Amino acid sequence: xxxDNTKIGTGLLFLGCVxxxxxxxxxxxSAMLALGDILFLVGLTLTIGVSRTxxxxxxxxxxxxxxxxxxxxxxxxIRWPILGMMAQVYGLIYLFGQFMPIAAESMKDIxxxxxxxxxxxxxxxxxxxxxxxxxxxxx
Numbered sequence: 001x002x003x004d005n006t007k008i009g010t011g012l013l014f015l016g017c018v019x020x021x022x023x024x025x026x027x028x029x030s031a032m033l034a035l036g037d038i039l040f041l042v043g044l045t046l047t048i049g050v051s052r053t054x055x056x057x058x059x060x061x062x063x064x065x066x067x068x069x070x071x072x073x074x075x076x077x078i079r080w081p082i083l084g085m086m087a088q089v090y091g092l093i094y095l096f097g098q099f100m101p102i103a104a105e106s107m108k109d110i111x112x113x114x115x116x117x118x119x120x121x122x123x124x125x126x127x128x129x130x131x132x133x134x135x136x137x138x139x
Contacts, residue, residue, distance in 0.1 A: 009046025016040030028081035037073045037088075065094030093129070100129035 019036030069091025075084030104126035
């Protein structure tokens with residue numbers, strides 16, 4: 001059974017992503033981007049829990065991504081939205097890069113989109129993520 005915090009957190013995560021996308025579409029509107037960042041972080045905390053969020057963002061092996069992500073949030077808050085979003089994207093790719101090949105592998109099973117993810121160039125692109133060890137999902 002899913003708890004109420006998880007349901008609310010998932011909704012806030014979704015709203016955060018919507019505000020981030022709208023902020024980028026509206027020529028990097030810093031107010032929308034800042035609201036999206038806040039909603040994303042609160043939603044993540046409610047979805048996975050406070051202790052797991054702290055554990056995730058305090059891992060020393062991912063410090064470069066953590067600093068880039070939170071530095072990007074800070075840059076957006078002080079109204080430098082383009083640089084802030086660039087730093088956030090770099091931080092997210094660094095933090096979740098090892099998950100990208102796994103997600104791409106599971107996308108191959110989706111009827112219409114799967115054909116795109118089976119292309120050799122797309123497979124090679126997603127295989128380049130993850131860096132150390134290049135861990136992939138078992139086939």
